[in-house]
Amino acid sequence: MKGQGLDRQRTRLRLWLGLFFIALALPSTVLVYKAYDQLKWESFRQQQVAAAELAARVDRRLGEIARVEDARPVTDYGFLTGDPERPGVQRSPLAQHPIQTDVPGLVGWFQVDEQGDFSTPLVPEDARAPARYGIDPAELARRQAAAARIEGVLIGNRLVERGPVPVEAPGREQAASAALPETAPAKVTAARERLSQQAFDALGESRYANTRSATDKAKAKVEADDGVALSAPAVQGLGPVEALALDAALAKRAAPAPTAAKPAPPADAVLRARTSAASAVNSPRREGAQDAPAAAALAAQRGDRGAASTVRLFTNTVEPLTLGLLGSGHFVLFRAVHQGGARIIQGLLIEQEPFLIGLMGEPFQATGLALTTDLIVAFRDEVLTAFRARQERGSISSVRELSGALLYRTRPREPFGGLELIFSVGRLPVPPGAAVIGWVAGLLTLVLVAGTWLMDRLGRKQIGLVRQQQAFVSAVSHELKTPLTSIRLYAELLRAGFADADRRQVYYRYIQEESERLSRLIANVLTLSRIDRDALIVSPAAVPLTALMDLVQERVTAQVERAGFTLVLECRAPGVVQADPDAFVQILINLVDNAVKFAAQAEPKIVEIRCECPRAGWVRVAVRDFGPGVPRAALRQVFQLFYRGEDAARRAIPGTGIGLALVERLVQAMGGRVEVVNREPGAEFRVELPSAPDAQYTG
Structure with a gap:
């Protein structure tokens, strides 16, 4: 049931994080898209202006040809x-x-x-x-x-x-x-x-x-x-x-606002004007005032170019x-x-081809439009030729995006009004701000994805921590209740006088052992509380290793023997170690307690404590049991706070999940390190602390 509740909490967490991700991703995507669209529009507009300038140059060149021939x-x-x-x-x-x-x-x-x-x-x-x-x-x-x-x-x-x-x-x-x-x-x-x-x-x-x-x-x-x-x-x-x-x-988006313009004369009116003009110039009185209307009609038909009006020589x-x-x-x-x-x-x-190439193709190829734009030349709504863009890298649009979009369309002035220049988009060039938008979009995506992932991990970790804390409270309550119940029971038996002299000594020993057990538990909880508040204070000093081991043997012997184990203590590394005596004893008590609990069904029932010097300047204290050992997948997790392996839950091994975590933190506070290795059989916890010269010993 607890596992199902934890899964539901994780599912709700992911649901809320998913909604949070969508709530941030949607407006961010819209903003990036709008910025990108604006960049494309600006690039399109720049290309449109360049196309209009090229068309104006072509028109001026054609107009110069027309003026020369007209004159x-x-x-x-x-x-x-x-x-x-x-x-x-x-x-x-x-x-x-x-x-x-x-x-x-x-x-x-x-x-x-x-x-x-x-x-x-x-x-x-x-x-x-x-x-x-x-x-x-x-x-x-x-x-x-x-x-x-x-x-x-x-x-x-x-x-x-x-x-x-x-x-x-x-x-x-x-x-x-x-x-x-x-x-x-x-x-x-x-x-x-x-x-x-x-x-x-x-x-x-x-x-x-x-x-x-x-x-x-x-x-x-x-x-x-x-x-x-x-x-x-x-x-x-x-x-x-x-x-x-x-x-x-x-x-159309780039086109200027429409203005009121004079409508063009209908085709039949133009034809009548041409006919009347031709009749006027062929009449015997071609030098009279009657020629003015015909000239005006022809001028209206030909447009606003002055050289295109009828000229009387x-x-x-x-x-x-x-x-x-x-x-x-x-x-x-x-x-x-x-x-x-x-x-x-x-x-x-x-000739058509040299004419179009010389007046339109070559000027087009000499501009940057040739890299991004197609130029289509038509005459009287019939396509004559097309100058294709040279596709190169560095474009803001994909191969198909905006490809074929109309960029600019215009006709030269008469008499070349039948020609039409049609510019269409091949690829839009990259404007200067596109790289910035791309980097910002990529960075925003990375931050959003990484942030959501980190929040998910943090949330799941917090949910697991809450569950572990709940399990810890339950375990501590149980661990406190058990020795208190034993102490109360034996105290009531002694008070009622139901025990003779021999039994009173046994009851007194039980009360003492349970009191020590209760003291160890309370000491661990208090130490954990100080660690959470960053108030843990250790005072490493130069202490003879033999003196520390004597303290450890005095404190753990009864604990080991009561559990039915034999304590084997070997310390052949005389010297001085840099350690806090109280913290050192608490470390060894927790390691011995862990060995006794997990090797309760093992044979032989032995707990070994050895001292050695692995290298110069360091002292190692190892605690070994002959139990099933630590699963390989849990070797890096046993020192996590509130961690209790599957084996502990399956075998109903008592404990709070804070003993080994306190060992690691106390060892690190004294400048040392701790590790666990599997032996055949059993597991061995190794505590390494820095050594000190004998001269520094002040005890």
Whole structure:
């Protein structure tokens, strides 16, 4: 029953400690999580600011390209900038070959007149007299090849219309025809292919439509006119932007508060503005006040960039630049020029990959974003390419945590508004405070777990101590009651006169022995009380070992003989020991009493006390019995306060569990040590005390 009560107390202790642990762990976990989340948010915000700065740099670079091309005179798209028959004529700055430009991936400039005739500043208009312009035949061939490449890309992307081929087709037409796909039927090569300005219009109208819708319209028109299907390379995009499934929760959290903005004009209004503007610039009164509304409409359509508004250059009207994406993957940056009642398309052809790498990929790789962020480039809601982050160590998030979260999304200004820069999180870098949070969380966890474990051990120890104290009180009560009962019994017999002279001597001896037993018990309890109060005082002095052993023999002989044992005392180590006589005698009495109790059923019934010098400066006093010995598991526990082994409980051996604990504390107080070893048979307790020279003896 006592064991069951102890188990219930331990169960309740663990239950309360578990509740205490949870009560501290939950708020601590929430605090650490909130701190960690705030660090992630700050790191996310820093990456977002860096992405916005990079996007702004890209936008400025694109804007510079647009300003240069917008400001370019109409005459620059010819090989010569003036009339070749007049003095002062000079080459166009676009006529340089090889092409020198700041636009990455630029293939070349081109011009398409109202009849669909193609020209480029690379080749002189009068191709039959190249030497007149200082061009040798080899250079002319290279220029014509570059021009054929530009024209072939435009024709190969269905920006064409068909008509009969004149007999006097120049070499440039042959070069253009050579650039057509080799699989085209004979009917195609027999027709004159003119670049269609309507296809350029369709390319510009598809501002937010599918990327290849304009070229598909042109292809359908060509096939309907000639009944011939054309084959040309088509760009296979990486999929629509909506298929990315980016988590925009954190990006919305970082977004500024919405402000009242003027709604964008509907698509049909923009189209009507474009149509009315085109009608206005084609009307005979293009220099009148009626041109202002058209210019305003075009400016509203193109955005707030000043260079994108319609510009009137004397008799020429230059429309804003437009960016289109061909089916082959080339970008076309073009504009419409109304000159003398005719409409001309002027523009430049750009290769997609070098353009995106030079303007976006290389600046992206040069920043810290390349280590943590993915950059996705889209055009008109179609993904073109992605620059992946270089995964490295030192990230605050795991491999999947926040991976793919939308970081920042923006579009450049017109005419590059069809492009879109999408930054998504690869891994968040570790902010400076993350290590501190990690150490604090680890330390808090360690303290909480270790503290709970220590409290559990302390509580269990206290519960065991309480149980031992209860058992001690019960044992002391029993130990006190037994000698008192015997003393009272023999005292009453003597008082009643029921004993003769011989028996009176026996009764007197019993009363004396029980009184001594009672005195030993009271002395142990008092000594224990002084130890608990830290009031134990011993006075070691230089005492002859023989004198101490005489005191011990006088005090324990009767105790041993009454228990039916024989005392064997051997002391062949003369000298002086540093000890308190009273404490020394109490130690030996407790050891002898322990031997008598645990070896009561042993044979032979002998208690040995020996003295020896194990090493210089030390004296050993050993007390041995011939009983069952001490179990190996209990060798380190026998000196614990209130400890009583299972054997003592099973054999109902009397005792309080404080005798050996007092032995250890008294020996340590005198500067010595005590140990127990098993012998064959029995157990031997060894007390070692420091020795002293004979000269120090004062007794």
